Amino acid sequence: MQNARPLPQYLVQRYQGWKATTHAENKAWYRRLAEEGQRPRAMIISCCDSRVHVTSIFGADEGEFFIHRNIAGLVPPYAPDGDHHGTSAAVEYAVTVLKVANLLVVGHSQCGGVRGCHDMCAGLAPQLEDKSSFIGRWMDILRPSYERKANIADESARLEAMEKDAVLVSLENLMSFPFVRDAVEAEELALHGLWNDIGEGVVECYDPASDRFVPV
Structure with missing residues (x-):
């Protein structure tokens, strides 16, 4: 090479x-x-963003977290189509081999991937619509979120809403994996949705009872 x-x-x-x-x-x-x-206690799915450092946030040592990072920390739907699926493979390994007890999806503020999805859907980033754009096709996972949040007038509020919605989309997609669903229903695995405000150092956790993210 x-x-x-x-x-x-x-x-x-x-x-x-x-x-x-x-x-x-x-x-x-x-x-x-x-x-x-390794016998990690949890799997973390987070964004590639260099500002998001989950081991520092939670004070984790080596061997404690099984970490997978991708653009915007997204999980695609279950699709056993024979193609390459890095995120799906990581989830399968964590749940079926390592048998982690907790799986955390971590979103964050000022997410470039979410911004890219927003701009693509708004017609401001036509290059992402091209079939050859890996980023654009990956962010198609979040396209429905733009439509759900398009009525929010303030752009910064709309983007934050999409960042948090990305976490929920990923949690919903995780439940489409049979082995994840089985582990959750057997109470062998718990799913958690988090959002990190980078500047303020705040971590919020999704509360299904109130259907909102609340400070940890």
Whole structure:
């Protein structure tokens, strides 16, 4: 592979610092993780956005979360069509192999993916409508949300509503997976919907009783 290059020096230095401190001080723990395998307590599905750092938010250690990230933290509907499905594969592994007890879908403020869906549906991003756009076709999952929230006059409020709706769409789609539905109905798995306000550091959790997101 001729296009691969060595790591940037700043990453090399950060790795060496981690190896000399965090790893050196916890060698037994890392060896245990390697020898005994992973037994995460929860799966986290979140956005690729670099500002969303769920391990920091929840103070998690290595081995505690099984994390999958994609654009806007979406889960597609169950579709066993033989195509490539990275998110679906991650969910299947977490639920059927790792048998996580909790599955969290985490949305966030100022989400670029949700903004892209909004602009695409509003006719402001025609390039995303092209069949060759991976982003556009992925964000088609959220297209119905734009239609549901189009009556909100204020754009920032509309976008926030879509960000939270994206979490609910993903939770609904998770229940279309037979193995997820079976685990939930057997009370072996609990689903949770969260939304993180990046600037304020606020995490809100969806409350089905009131049908709204409430601060944790």
